[in-house]
Amino acid sequence: MTAQDGHLYTEQKNIKWGDYLKSGNRIFIGSNAAVPNALIDDLIANSQGLHDIETVHMLTLSENVWAKVEHKDLFKVNSLFIGGKNIREAVAEGRGDYTPCFISDVPHMFHEKILPLDAALIMVSPPDEYGYCSLGVSVDIVSAAVKAAKYVIAQVNTKMPRTNGHSFVHVNQIHSWINVDQELPQIVAPEIDRRTEQIGQYVAMLVENGATLQIGIGKIPEAVLTYLGNHKDLGIHSEMISDGVIDLMLKGVINNRRKTYHKGKAVVSFCIGTQKVYDFVDGNPHIEFYPSEHINSPVKIAKNDNMVSINSAIEVDLTGQVVSDSIGYQFYSGIGGQVDFVRGASLSKGGKPIIALPSTTKDGKISRIVTHITEGGGVVTSRGHVSYVVTEFGIASLQGKSIRERALELIRIAHPKFRDKLLSDVRKHYWVPEYQESTPSSVPELGSIEMKRFNFADVNYILRPLAPADERKLQEFFYSHNKETLIMRYNHHITQMTREKSCNLVSVNQHTDLALCFTQKDSLGEAIQAVARYYYIDSINSGEVAFVIKESLRGRGMATALLAEIIAIARIRKLDSLIASVRRDNASMLKVFERAGFIRQASEDFDEVSLKLPLFASTNIS
Helix, strand or coil, X not given: CEEECCEEECCCCCCCHHHCCCCCCEEEECCECCCCHHHHHHHHHCCCCCCCEEEEECCECCCCHHHCHHHCCXXXXXXXXXXXXXXXXXXXXXXXXXXXXXXXXXXXXXXXCCCCCCEEEEEECCCCCCCEEECCCECCCHHHHHHHCCEEEEEECCCCCCCEECCEEEHHHCCEEEECCCCCCCCCCCCCCHHHHHHHHHHHHHCXXXXXXXXXXXXXXXXXXXXXXXXXXXXXXXEEECHHHHHHHHHCCECCCCCCCCCCCEEEEEECCCHHXXXXXXXXXXXXXXXXXXXXXXXXXXXXXXXXXXXXXXXXXXXXCEECCEECCEECCCCCCHHHHHHHHHHCCCCEEEEECCCECCCCCCECEECCCCCCCCEEECCCCCCEEEECCEEEECCCCCHHHHHHHHHHCCCHHHHHHHHHHHHCCCCCCCXXXXXXXXXXXXXXXXXXXXXXXXXXXXXXXCCHHHHHHHHHHHHCCCHHHHHHHHCCCCCCCCHHHHHHHHCCCCCCCEEEEEEEEECCEEEEEEEEEEEEEHHHCEEEEEEEECHHHCCCCHHHHHHHHHHHHHHHCCCCEEEEEEECCCHHHHHHHHHCCCEEECCCCCCEEEEEEECCCXXXXX
């Protein structure tokens, strides 16, 4: 296939494999949805005299016939990311190898002859009038393989989309080829179960308008994308995209307008999905495909302000170490681009690296939040890289947290039936002091996810339950108060909030008592801005309510919003009433309670006003 005198010669050729390969060579096989199956079949059919050809590739969506037992003398599998039919079995049985590596480093290994390539077997679109073929739906490490290999052998497929960006290969770079059409493999989005839906809701809560996303394929990514439908001006800088991203682009939710790098463009290295995705990227000027060394470069990723990376895991230990490529000693997938994007998002201004996973295995018998990593398991993302871990039970914020605080945060999002055991286990290693007695508990009455987003005076806040890991935050909140606030709240001027006292205040049994807070993210992390709680009084089936709002934020509606949540939860829990004691000179707080329907009661203390809200008609006010 050559371009000469403006004419393109595309006559069919038979590949003479002996001219390009000999026994013991190493070949690269095209990635993801661009596996050149016809080339592999042709090589197998004409492999007389060839043995021990090492195949290097990452995820390959095909039958992967080269990994079958019957071809073990011809091919030796070396997978950079385990997945696809026959590959996992070959690695597990010792007929294949797994080479762990960051995807961003693979091009370097090709170019520097750490993994020298004798041939690259790839799939391309037919050439255009200028002699350029497109790598189509899989540029990733294919681009580097084309540049590094001694020989490039191509399957020309008219069904391969022509994608824009740095996806082109000129015909003079190709040494031999065959023209064989091949349908691209289609991956249908999986059905989303209830717990995956909750994970998606929590992750979506972390995504701000104007953020740039890296997101993969599978249940959790699809659930996240489902809950981003009301966001605005999102962007894409991602290793891959699938159907869910296309839907949000068509709705205008993803428009790349506020990106700070590749502004106005969605940039990726490959795509996987249904025919809808392949049709959408074909010739689309709004999506550009770039090699992995560009897309996966942490430095380039970090050029996107508000970069959000969303990745999954097999298990996370209580220090924040993330296992993603193995189940014990069984290698399952690979490092892939997880660390590239976690690091890039960490370096981004306003960035958020997120690890999302279900709290248990499918059968619910094994916790995926663990005291220590399963023997044989390997850390992909270190405890120093992790900022957020999300399960169906909430969001654990780990950045800047001590080991003890991390343990408490992660226990809070573990499945409730494992929390006591996790706290007991972690205590053996002295990460949790003796005064930390209770495990985190939940407030399901807040809704399907125990977080709500509020906006006061054009500033976003999160309402959520107070948790044991908030011990230090509550201390900081206390020390931000002025003397007047302390007197109003505690009736005297207290000067110290000890660690033990703070721990006691955040270690709430939320099933009987209730403690909620408003928090705000800033450059220093998450800060508590308001706290509201009630203490349950069993003898009268009532809750005694108390509030503290940061001085500079009063009068914006926070107390009213918190009180409304407390009243709603108390009604669900069938409390007969709520009561409160407020200093007589605290006119603003009295107004909040009385607007909510609280009625003044007789009080033995002249300096305080007693108030009561009957929650059911039969409740006696007096």
